Amino acid sequence: MIKHLLSINQLSREDVLRVLDTAESFREVGTRVIKKVPALRGRTVVNLFYENSTRTRISFEIAAKRLSADVINFSTSGSSVAKGESLKDTALTLQAMGADAIVIRHSSSGAPHTLSRWVTASVLNAGDGTHEHPTQALLDLFTIREHFPSFEGQRIAIVGDVRHSRVARSLTFAMTKMGAQVTLVGPPTLIPPEAPAWGAEVSHDLDEVLPKLDVCYMLRVQRERQRQQFFPSVREYSRLWGLSRARVDALADNALIMHPGPMNRGVEIASDVADLPRAVITDQVTNGIAVRMSLLYLMLGGDARRGTDAADEAVEDAPGGSDPVLESAGETEGASRG
Amino acid sequence: MVDPLAGHDGVADLLVEDETISAVGKAAAAGSGGDVLDCDGLILAPGLVDLHAHLREPGFEHKETIETGTRAAAAGGYTAVCAMPNTDPVADNAAVVMEVRNLADKAGLTDVLPAGAITRGLAGESLTDIAEMAEAGVRLFTDDGHCVGSSRVMRLALEYAKAFDVVICQHAQDAGLSEGWQMHEGYYSALLGLTGMPSEAESIVVARDLALARLTAGRLHVTHVSAAQSVDLIRQGKERGLRLTADVTPHHLALLDEDLVTYDTSLRVNPPLRSAEDRESLRAGLAGRVLDAVATDHAPHAAEDKEQEFDQAPPGTIGLETSLAVVLTELVEPGRLSLTEAIDRLSVRPAAIVGLDEHGGPLTPGRPANLAVFDPAAQWTVGDRPFFSMARNSAFMGRTLHGRVLHTMLRGTFTVREGEPTR
Numbered sequence: 001m002i003k004h005l006l007s008i009n010q011l012s013r014e015d016v017l018r019v020l021d022t023a024e025s026f027r028e029v030g031t032r033v034i035k036k037v038p039a040l041r042g043r044t045v046v047n048l049f050y051e052n053s054t055r056t057r058i059s060f061e062i063a064a065k066r067l068s069a070d071v072i073n074f075s076t077s078g079s080s081v082a083k084g085e086s087l088k089d090t091a092l093t094l095q096a097m098g099a100d101a102i103v104i105r106h107s108s109s110g111a112p113h114t115l116s117r118w119v120t121a122s123v124l125n126a127g128d129g130t131h132e133h134p135t136q137a138l139l140d141l142f143t144i145r146e147h148f149p150s151f152e153g154q155r156i157a158i159v160g161d162v163r164h165s166r167v168a169r170s171l172t173f174a175m176t177k178m179g180a181q182v183t184l185v186g187p188p189t190l191i192p193p194e195a196p197a198w199g200a201e202v203s204h205d206l207d208e209v210l211p212k213l214d215v216c217y218m219l220r221v222q223r224e225r226q227r228q229q230f231f232p233s234v235r236e237y238s239r240l241w242g243l244s245r246a247r248v249d250a251l252a253d254n255a256l257i258m259h260p261g262p263m264n265r266g267v268e269i270a271s272d273v274a275d276l277p278r279a280v281i282t283d284q285v286t287n288g289i290a291v292r293m294s295l296l297y298l299m300l301g302g303d304a305r306r307g308t309d310a311a312d313e314a315v316e317d318a319p320g321g322s323d324p325v326l327e328s329a330g331e332t333e334g335a336s337r338g
Numbered sequence: 339m340v341d342p343l344a345g346h347d348g349v350a351d352l353l354v355e356d357e358t359i360s361a362v363g364k365a366a367a368a369g370s371g372g373d374v375l376d377c378d379g380l381i382l383a384p385g386l387v388d389l390h391a392h393l394r395e396p397g398f399e400h401k402e403t404i405e406t407g408t409r410a411a412a413a414g415g416y417t418a419v420c421a422m423p424n425t426d427p428v429a430d431n432a433a434v435v436m437e438v439r440n441l442a443d444k445a446g447l448t449d450v451l452p453a454g455a456i457t458r459g460l461a462g463e464s465l466t467d468i469a470e471m472a473e474a475g476v477r478l479f480t481d482d483g484h485c486v487g488s489s490r491v492m493r494l495a496l497e498y499a500k501a502f503d504v505v506i507c508q509h510a511q512d513a514g515l516s517e518g519w520q521m522h523e524g525y526y527s528a529l530l531g532l533t534g535m536p537s538e539a540e541s542i543v544v545a546r547d548l549a550l551a552r553l554t555a556g557r558l559h560v561t562h563v564s565a566a567q568s569v570d571l572i573r574q575g576k577e578r579g580l581r582l583t584a585d586v587t588p589h590h591l592a593l594l595d596e597d598l599v600t601y602d603t604s605l606r607v608n609p610p611l612r613s614a615e616d617r618e619s620l621r622a623g624l625a626g627r628v629l630d631a632v633a634t635d636h637a638p639h640a641a642e643d644k645e646q647e648f649d650q651a652p653p654g655t656i657g658l659e660t661s662l663a664v665v666l667t668e669l670v671e672p673g674r675l676s677l678t679e680a681i682d683r684l685s686v687r688p689a690a691i692v693g694l695d696e697h698g699g700p701l702t703p704g705r706p707a708n709l710a711v712f713d714p715a716a717q718w719t720v721g722d723r724p725f726f727s728m729a730r731n732s733a734f735m736g737r738t739l740h741g742r743v744l745h746t747m748l749r750g751t752f753t754v755r756e757g758e759p760t761r
Contacts, residue, residue: 086642086645086646087646088645088646106647108648108649108650109520110530110531110601110648113600114601114603114646129531129649130532130533131530131532163528166531169531192528194524194525197525198528198529
């Protein structure tokens, strides 16, 4: 597995399937009463968040804790960063403290790349500027796969501010890699003219696209973009590119509605649409934990453990299961006491 | 010896006595009883002239000083450097200009021609005392780092400057189209999620300035041309007889926007590295004399300035110590420029643009001995030895180049000998 996850483009098709398959196992862990396995016991995961993000930070935190890793949340307000510490010095400090993985969210595109040059820890991009958000793409793929057996030929529209969306980039690259047909939909000012070179189609007419879709993926629209004149008014945006109740009727019966959150109800998605059963938005959140567990496990522990004799012995010794990392910590302890 | 102005390209001896060349040709060596420098296999040329360097002093001495900047220049084969006025205080009056000149004289490594600001405080609003600065020796005026945005102010600058036979040099960049820019707008900016600045941000201003040059019959120089459309416009302007010159940087001739895929901040430059088509047009433009000169836009920054997130790092690359090697490696070796043409663009033409009569050759008896000697075949890796500049932010760091300056002479005195600055 890769050392750092900076861009979804680093992963091959096989890598993506491996992450998703491994996440299937961890998804099950999340349904147990004791939702914890010892896979990363003794490892340290630092959440380094330069931007506020409730769901991604908590998701990574839960993922690492369910793997029994020690988790440090380093948010920039009230820290040395607020005192003017540079990214480099923060990186060297975390390095000196023995971090095994650094999960970084930053408003500057490329900050995870830059960080990865200064540390030996694995760097996981949890969203950088308007560049990428690879773990979001993987959890989206996981969620889609729960409903459709294969990505091949699947039709997904990604609707909204593609230009400034790190989610759209990672998801487009991931879906095209897996053989899906991606259509980017939105006002011309918010779709990069270069998008066809990503292997995606471009449309400015949501109504024309909707009936063909398996997945309709709505992006969050920041009001800031209206102030920057990328579109003239929120009202006009919503009327042309918002997913209204009426538009949902144009979707195929089994088509999914997705959104990376946080939603602007009433702007890019009507409030009652967001609460429809086919809107799998909370599933995306749940699956995010399993996918991030999978990534942390594969990047930090998985390969090394599987490669050693010790791991093989652990598999054999494991009570009642074939894979020790998937045994919940509580059950394992209980078995040893017994 | 390669001396474009004298039309010389061949083996020769050159005798320097005191500050001047006293003899050239086979006879030169015979009369000499002094210091003999064997230049077998090396190239002797007029010292290089840079139209565009940020020496940072006064005000930003933590990035570069005039002494370290001119030492870097001498190490790169330069005998004259035009210092940009975006210092603190800004070189928008004769006092700052004189101070820069005095510091350069004290260092004694290259001639420094201070450029003056076009507008007070580089604010783009009111003209500086252009006459007073011209009397203090300023030949080139620019708000570099900023574009003179107002058509009215640019028109007045071009008009007023005519009385003093000085050059108005524009950093062409439309403010609206470059808002928040991080790199060239194109496939790679979309891929990397970095805010793009389209080529049109430059060419729109070039088109306007050409119209103003035509309106005023003023003398315009477009610096660090980066876009193919700008090259086309400048070609047309020259064909129409405008008093127009232009320069291009070594990094725009060599590197591309796609090199930014690692988010390396030393490749963040202003204007940004552009597409392969733009680069091809710049190379052809330089060969065809649409672009007159190679100018470094040497822009030193402290390590902590560049070791930041990409969008927070200030733009700029150092260039004085690599420019000759970049031109030799990227243009001369592949046959895009002859060696004579390279020296023309690096020395003769820039000296002529700013009227530096003592520089750029010809290397004939009675002329000042401003010389550079380099080994065109010497291979080296950028960064393999410390820079003489205070800064390390080279866009060419780690790249292997051909061509190494061995000796530089300013008015008969070695400023660099065997690759080492003498002072």
